Amino acid sequence: MAHALMVWADSDRLGDAELKQSLTAAHEQARRTGAREASLVHGIYLCAHRQFRLAGEHLLKHFVEFPADEVAGLMLSAFHAGGDAALREAGDALVEAQYAIAGARSWPWASWLAWVRAEQGRAGEAVELADHALSLFPRSGVAVHARAHAEHELGAGPGSVVRLDRWLAQNPDAVQVRHLNWHAALQSIASGRFPDARRRADEVLGREDVGMRAAVNWRLLLIGRHPARLSEPGQVRQLLAHPRGMAEVFHTFNLALALATEAAVDDLEELARTAAADPRPEYRDVLAPVAQALARLCAGSPAAAVTLLQDLGERVERLEGVRVEREIVQDTLARALIDTGRHSRAAALLHDRVTTRAHHAYEDLLLTHRPASHPVG
Incomplete structure (x- = not known):
């Protein structure tokens, strides 16, 4: 499982043949471990190959068998990346249901539901859920990211930038560093602080x-x-x-x-x-x-x-x-x-x-x- 996740994270730098070979091997190993592991690796395979519609359909079946599976939650973006409105709505409903199953003490599912609410334009609810998730686990990058989306809708401006910079200072190795700086740049543009937006684009965002x-x-x-x-x-x-x-x-x-x-x-x-x-x-x-x-x-x-x-x-x-x-x-x-x-x-x-x-x-x-x-x- 760990190997499959690492391959997925590195998929943009791998050739198609190497990617397929690595994940096929991981799937064979997962099948020997158990049904949940095999299902997870199959979902990872579909996401890594950008087969998002198939990945979303697979996840709908996976959560029936393995409710509130937090590892499977890492693939939830497939529902929005698939470009299908019906599948996106099914994904949103799935997250709501999984949060209800997992309970309010589940910071991962609170974080994911916060992201869904932000995308639905329900910014106030998104902020509440994100803050709840962060109260349970202050390092939740998904919750901070969801809050950034909601605050964009609210036009939070400098207040959002301060919150993002504070979290980034406390979590300098987070994988979201560049993307959250991008959100901060947009908030600076929203509030007319254009030099700060340019600075973040030049100093934080890379050539890639x-x-x-x-x-x-x-x-x-x-x-x-x-x-x-x-x-x-x-x-x-x-x-x-x-x-x-x-x-x-x-x-x-x-x-x-x-x-x-x-x-x-x-x-x-x-x-x-x-x-x-x-x-x-x-x-x-x-x-x-x-x-x-x-x-x-x-x-x-x-x-x-x-x-x-x-x-x-x-x-x-x-x-x-x-x-x-x-x-x-x-x-x-x-x-x-x-x-x-x-x-x-x-x-x-x-x-x-x-x-x-x-x-x-x-x-x-x-x-x-x-x-x-x-x-x-």
């Missing part, structure tokens, strides 16, 4: 963190602020050309954002054409217009970007990722609407965020006419 850096930088560019260190276009092209470059739509979407930060219009248009010809609906029907819209906005044609983005609606969820990560599509549409003089539509688009988030300097700037020297477009 292309998606997180692009998400910070595209937000800064949309509001006319200088970005942090950009990814190299050659690096992004290399990642797109890799077999995994078009394997998961959310990964490809992040690469599109990285190209947008470089105003790589030709690359974005090529990506849009490739996605449009892809038989997978999430690529053809969602990523293609998003990539094309990014290209049009970078080329100074915001009206075309509006046309491409305005009717996507809930289909944006098919880009996978989580709410805070997909929100940037709405940001891009708001910017394009402002640049075409449609302030009232942009204001309506961001109304809920401006009226419910305590800190919304970012949204205020999105709704402001940008100067002609703005680096995007």
Whole structure:
């Protein structure tokens, strides 16, 4: 079991053949140990190979046989990564049921339910559950992460940054260090503390963190602020050309954002054409217009970007990722609407965020006419 988990953690650096061989061997060993272990390793195999829909379906069966299994809980992200709304809802219901079985003293299940509540937009409940989990186990990275998601919805701003930095100082070796710094950077952007956002992107996020850096930088560019260190276009092209470059739509979407930060219009248009010809609906029907819209906005044609983005609606969820990560599509549409003089539509688009988030300097700037020297477009 430990070997399978280690292989999964290292799967991005392993070739497909080595990954399959290692997990197949682990599964054979697990079968000799017991039914639970074999089921767990099978789930790990599916997650490591990014077969998230199959992994979610397998987990639904696993928890019938092995209720509240905390090791299986490590694979719960498969439900949201699968890109299937029904499967995601089944996963959310599963977590609720497993928490009820495990009881309120189970900090892992309290942490996972906090994450579910944050993704459901039930930020207050998410904060309560996360705080409860942390009271039981202060080192719970899942609980801190869930709270960060909820606080993004609440616009907690500097208060969230202080809490994240305090936890990170107490847990400097946590696997979430870079990602939680990314959340802190977004809170700094929300409250207008742009130098802090750039510092975290430059000093904490690595060259390999292309998606997180692009998400910070595209937000800064949309509001006319200088970005942090950009990814190299050659690096992004290399990642797109890799077999995994078009394997998961959310990964490809992040690469599109990285190209947008470089105003790589030709690359974005090529990506849009490739996605449009892809038989997978999430690529053809969602990523293609998003990539094309990014290209049009970078080329100074915001009206075309509006046309491409305005009717996507809930289909944006098919880009996978989580709410805070997909929100940037709405940001891009708001910017394009402002640049075409449609302030009232942009204001309506961001109304809920401006009226419910305590800190919304970012949204205020999105709704402001940008100067002609703005680096995007």
